[in-house]
Amino acid sequence: MQIPSDNVPYPIFVYVGLLFWQFFSGALLETSNVFIIDRGIITKIYFPRIILPISSVIIKCVDFAIASVILLGMMIYYGYTPHLTGILIMPVLLAITFIAAVGGGLFFATLNVKYRDVRYVLSFFIQLLLFLTPVIYPTSITAKYSFILVLNPLVGVIQNARAGLLGTAPINLSLVAISFFTSLVFLFISLIYFRKFEQYFADII
Amino acid sequence: MNIENSIIIKNIGKKYNIAYQLGGYVALREVFANIFLNPFKFVKYKVKKIINLETKEEFWALRNINLEINKGDIVGIIGASGAGKSTLLKILTGITPPTEGEVILHGKVASLLEVGTGFHPEFTGRENIFLNGVILGMTKKEIINKFDKIIEFAGIDKFIDTPVKYYSSGMYVRLAFSVAVNMEPDILLIDEVLAVGDVEFKKKCLDKLEEVAKKEGRTILFVSHNIEIIQKLCKKTILMKSGKILLYGNTEEVINHYLEQNNEGFINDTNKTQ
Structure with a gap:
């Protein structure tokens, strides 16, 4: 069965989605463990604990940068030159993914302090999320469920990345705004949860 | 008395709950399993917690x-x-x-x-x-x-x-x-x-x-x-x-x-x- 890919060669189509997905899922998985791994300094020194998950996601940005170089190679190989708007929108999309990753990572990291098996459950959860994100398929085939899928900030990010870099469709700014909004909501919820439990970390860890 | 650089501690207390019921390693999976297998026990525990009747060992x-x-x-x-x-x-x-x-x-x-x-x-x-x-x-x-x-x-x-x-x-x-x-x-x-x-x-x-x-x-x-x-x-x-x-x-x-x-x-x- 051939999965439709919006008239774009399938490899590069998937890779644009994979770029952001790898960043997000890798950051989520890595950050969920961040308070347990550094339990030493958390119990002995006072510092704002929020630094740990943020630095964990920033490390994944380096991976993103390296993966982008590969994307550049692929675009040259397949002969795609993006418009200026396509290039300009990339940092915006990266910022949205960053916010979503910090929000999700912070939430699971805090949950992991109380329930230590969260990071194992998370790997399965991420597998599930992969199928809910248009990495291996285009958003066009999910038109029926689009109003739910849009809650996933990565949907807007990946669709617009493809639109900007590969020209599969015009850039949908309202979708970008929705993704930005949902990732901010996730971050906000995670921050509230984190703030509530942060003070007891030293006792439970 | 020079107020600068002094430490003032007012009626500090620090309580720890000795959570012997749950053991050291709490797994989310166990919590969910308990909810499904013993729903009544879970509800009782939650209600007790809210009304504050829970038997806790405090230290x-x-x-x-x-x-x-x-x-x-x-x-x-x-x-x-x-x-x-x-x-x-x-x-x-x-x-x-x-x-x-x-x-x-x-x-x-x-x-x-x-x-x-x-x-x-x-x-x-x-x-x-x-x-x-x-x-x-x-x-x-x-x-x-x-x-x-x-x-x-x-x-x-x-x-x-x-x-x-x-x-x-x-x-x-x-x-x-x-x-x-x-x-x-x-x-x-x-x-x-x-x-x-x-x-x-x-x-x-x-x-x-x-x-x-x-x-x-x-x-x-x-x-x-x-x-x-x-x-x-x-x-x-x-x-x-x-x-x-x-x-x-x-x-x-x-x-x-x-x-x-x-x-x-x-x-x-x-x-x-x-």
Whole structure:
């Protein structure tokens, strides 16, 4: 069965989605463990604990940068030159993914302090999320469920990345705004949860 | 009384729940499994928790602690193990919140609760000075200014560029202490870290602590099991037992009381065996 890919060669189509997905899922998985791994300094020194998950996601940005170089190679190989708007929108999309990753990572990291098996459950959860994100398929085939899928900030990010870099469709700014909004909501919820439990970390860890 | 740089502790208490029901490792999967297998038990537990009827085993590590420490004082804290000395320091540092009461600290706090915390084993001593200094709250510029003083005080010039995983525990203490003491905090909290140093280094530390307190007017709280050091360094001492303050006063008095208390038990036992 051939999965439709919006008239774009399938490899590069998937890779644009994979770029952001790898960043997000890798950051989520890595950050969920961040308070347990550094339990030493958390119990002995006072510092704002929020630094740990943020630095964990920033490390994944380096991976993103390296993966982008590969994307550049692929675009040259397949002969795609993006418009200026396509290039300009990339940092915006990266910022949205960053916010979503910090929000999700912070939430699971805090949950992991109380329930230590969260990071194992998370790997399965991420597998599930992969199928809910248009990495291996285009958003066009999910038109029926689009109003739910849009809650996933990565949907807007990946669709617009493809639109900007590969020209599969015009850039949908309202979708970008929705993704930005949902990732901010996730971050906000995670921050509230984190703030509530942060003070007891030293006792439970 | 000089309000600046003093520590005011009002009615501090710290309670721990001994969660024997759940065990040490709580798994989310188990929680969900319990909800499905025993829904009634779960509902009962939740309701009890809300109405506050839950049978919890509580342990008050600290209760009714009231203290006022003036600027420039070096105060020692002694007491049996489990008296709550380290818990008190942890609350003062801000690592764990008190269950009741409040703490007012005037000035910057640096604490040495464990030897070599914040040290990254792969970094060299030099790099760890920066790391530790920044974690303790110094700016990079400050550290660069004090760099030479820190290395000189630590006395490990030859090994400053080897990764700290190769250091002995004595070298660890020297480096950690050197960074903390040169930090110029307003309040310094030290928790039994000098146990590992050798005699020469202990003397150097004591001299430096005295200088820091007297000349620069910083407040120092010093927890130790070593009576000698407390006698030499601290003018006032706090004696703690089972989470409460037994005595706070002149070092001589408090130490005599402490030793008498322990000797009493000893003498009674020997009488019994006879």
